Amino acid sequence: VSCGTVVIVGVGLIGGSIGKALRESGLARRVIGVGRDTARLELAQRLGAIDDAAQDDAAAYAASSVAVVCTPVSRVAQDVCRVARYVPDDALIMDVGSTKRVIVETVERDPRAAERFLGAHPIAGSDRSGVEHARADLFRGSTCVLTPTQCVQPTLVGRAADFWTALGCHVLEMSPEAHDQALAHTSHAPHLVASALSRLSPPQWHALAGGAFRDMTRVAGADTELWVAVFRQNRAAVLHALDALQTNLAELRHALTDDDPERLAALWEVGRAARSRFVASDQLRDPKPPPSC
């Protein structure tokens, strides 16, 4: 299956990894990168993430059958609408944003964009950003959520599913709202917790921090602009997830305050069982995880 010419708007970690995967698999006839920073685009080309760099104008999009908008979530909707003005009528436009409801709602106010757009979120990434960390296998074994609404033609959904499957993803379909609610709990609130934990230990205690601290603060190093935009676009669901976390923590706290070993053990076992279930499903999805280089 070839998906013709693919234009990637925003060639960072995710956009660059899509480009590399498309080029290595021969899935796209040509991969064009569009971005505001010419030097970064040249780097992307040198690193093999795109075939050509292009200006953000009509010419870049005219021959594209697929456009993937990989800009920060605060800019995705406007970028999708602009791209929609230039792509051929039968083009498929997708994004890769970590939030979906606000993006989909905004795009759907623009009829030409709404007809061609399908929200997508490949759940893969890193606390590192930039095309220099892009990898062709970034998506292998990961889940890609598609959030079709009634505006979206079923043939576009099929093309999108083929696209992400070819990149190694397991494709799931759900509503933008259901996506945002789940991600608030599995990703967005945990990012805020990582940040709060990171601030918890002054530098003089860093020598006393082991694997738990290292792993649990990793994503606190992620890009500020990108993540502030994610938290804001999914504000209600993230606040709800923080409340639920607070409830769980309060239960542990009360058992500790009461010095109640049975209650502490029972609560710990619930978390332990949930972790073990997660590990089992994680390994089922991706038996051989890519090296974390």
Added chain:
Amino acid sequence: VSCGTVVIVGVGLIGGSIGKALRESGLARRVIGVGRDTARLELAQRLGAIDDAAQDDAAAYAASSVAVVCTPVSRVAQDVCRVARYVPDDALIMDVGSTKRVIVETVERDPRAAERFLGAHPIAGSDRSGVEHARADLFRGSTCVLTPTQCVQPTLVGRAADFWTALGCHVLEMSPEAHDQALAHTSHAPHLVASALSRLSPPQWHALAGGAFRDMTRVAGADTELWVAVFRQNRAAVLHALDALQTNLAELRHALTDDDPERLAALWEVGRAARSRFVASDQLRDPKPPPSC
């Protein structure tokens, strides 16, 4: 430097790793394992963690110049006091517990134990337990905290420092109270957070969980009995650390409730800078981390 015959009481992940490191480095003339479960001791011997298995009686300890008690923190103090009855007068007894104040206070009520005991905590481990996960390089690049009090002779502190340095640790000395306060923030409270996070996402959302969730819930899989005992022995400091975390999270929460991007970004940057500082100091301690196998 040889430390003669070393007896390890409790040959699990930590005790077994000490045994393997002592045997591989030739640091001990002989490594004896003591434990309640004969089958586990035989496994430890087969895996090369100990030279010999012994019953928990006078004979096991009579020829030991160093005894390392690696039982769960709820049992450490009584095990140290029993071992103290049997070891030679010039023996050094250490533990490896993740808490120190309660253990040290309890041991110091027994004069014979108090004269020979030095609290130790090598900050290395895993969410996996058992001698089958023991590794000779587990301690390489990690910090080992020693908590001498005025009861402890300086020569014992020197011997203990040599012991852990030979195993690859950076040795730090501090009071039991300072240790427990720091560890509550860098490890114990984060473990409770991991458990609370693990329970936050029902199984149907596991496919929507990425690297943040995977890393931040890892230690929620740790052994229940071991960790409930740690939380209880360091109860006041852990509750204090949970309060401090709550304050940090509340700041982020308020900035999000107010939809204040500048405040959110400023708070995120504080966590990000702390993480980056931690990563730098972590790499300084251990430029070549051992494989995580």
